[in-house]
Amino acid sequence: MTSTTTPESASNLTVRLASRPEGEPTPENFAMAEESLPTPRDNELLLRTIYLSLDPYMRGRMSEAESYAAPVPVGGVMEGGTVCEVMAANTDMFDVGDIVLAHTGWQQYAVASDRVVRKIDPTRAPITTALGVLGMPGFTAYAGLLVIGDPKPSETVVVAAAAGPVGSAVGQIAQIKGARAVGIAGGPAKVEYLKKELGFEVALDHRSPDFVDALAAATPEGIDVYFENVGGAVFDAVLPRMNEFGRIPVCGLVSQYNATSLPDGPDRVPMLMSRILTKSLTVRGFIQREFVRAHYRDFQQDMAGWLTNGKVRYREDVVEGLENAPDAFVGMLRGDNFGKLMIKVGDDPTAGPPAATTAS
Structure with a gap:
């Protein structure tokens, strides 16, 4: 026809x-x-x-x-x-x-x-x-956090780019699952949004000169799940605070997308690998499409319900x-x-x- x-x-x-x-x-x-x-x-x-x-x-x-x-x-x-x-x-x-x-x-x-x-x-x-929120970014947050991050009640979940479409969903879903959400964003307006509009327990500005100290104060018992959207200096601050058996879903590395060469400085790969080994960390890159068959229908049902009852904004x-x-x-x-x-x-x-x- x-x-x-x-x-x-x-x-x-x-x-x-x-x-x-x-x-x-x-x-x-x-x-x-x-x-x-x-x-x-x-x-x-x-x-x-x-x-x-x-x-x-x-x-x-x-x-x-x-x-x-x-x-x-x-x-x-x-x-x-x-x-x-x-x-x-x-x-x-x-x-x-x-x-x-x-x-x-x-x-x-x-x-x-x-x-x-x-x-x-x-x-x-x-x-x-x-x-x-009901499309690719929302599903990226849902699958990456729940399948790879697997947050447990009372655990600490830290998410970078937390005011963005993926990060904001990650933090809210973490809280729905009973975890404690710490959001990292750029600038006072976004930090205020995370706390007052989305209900993050803690929100930090990665542009602040005391960011590293503020992250340590916000995670006194360490970090169980770090949802990576950014890389760079934010990851550098997070890695030393990862707990044993911590999980790091790697969704994006936006701070590196425009890079044309490796960063200056010493080779830090040995330090990274040592931390992964000694803390028994799971670091897992992912593309959301790999989870569609098993999890997309649940995502649509869960997210629609959370939007309706106001648990996700x-x-x-x-x-x-x-x-x-x-x-x-x-x-x-x-x-x-x-x-x-x-x-x-x-x-x-x-x-x-x-x-x-x-x-x-």
Whole structure:
């Protein structure tokens, strides 16, 4: 069955990778172009992007360095998760007007197979949450913490980048499970948010000159679980405080994504390995997709319930206009965003009156 509606534009604004960055990305690494609308074939959909997710992993896709996924080719559309409206459907699986979760990247319109998108129910929660607390970031927090971190009641869980979409969920889930959450963020506003809005028992500013001493004071009995999002100086402060049999889920290393060489100083690998050995630490890198089959359904049920009863709160940072995606992305890598960062690419047919960026 084929059904269509008239697109808002006769052309498609795209953002492509113009060149591979050396160090921090710049606007020159991106190229914008008005292109013709794609045409769906059998079993395909024409999608109009409403929201585009911006996430730290995208920095890795801009590089040719070995990783768990192929890089975006130079000249290719920047990749990313999206919430879209179906504009044309050459399939019986979807109808025009359906809202779907896709991975169509930095562009206004895209064609996708009906087998790689998932319908979103706008009555269940705001559709933005499919890119945040009910989507990949939320699931990353849920699986990484509960499967690898395995927090026990009364244990101390420390999480870096705690005001971000992953870190904020980690801390709140830890507390739901009876653990003590210590959040680390950058700047007084984010620290205040963790304590007053999200209910973290302790929140610390990693930019503070007394951060190392403050972390020691906040963890008098050591750290049982450290959820790693940052690396660098934060990890350096945390490692000596890890307890025997401590667990470290390694989700991200955002402080290192723009590095072009190894850091100066002595080789600290022997010290790290010695600490892992003598404290019997579990250090486990992970990509959320490896847990989807076993845990995604539980996540959807649990997180929806926690949102409904107010045990989990979230914050979104929405930037208007696809043309602003490069600047917003570079700012995110510096820590400028406050909450789940996304670009509003087009009109949201599910939206009511304008709302604040913080939701609960």
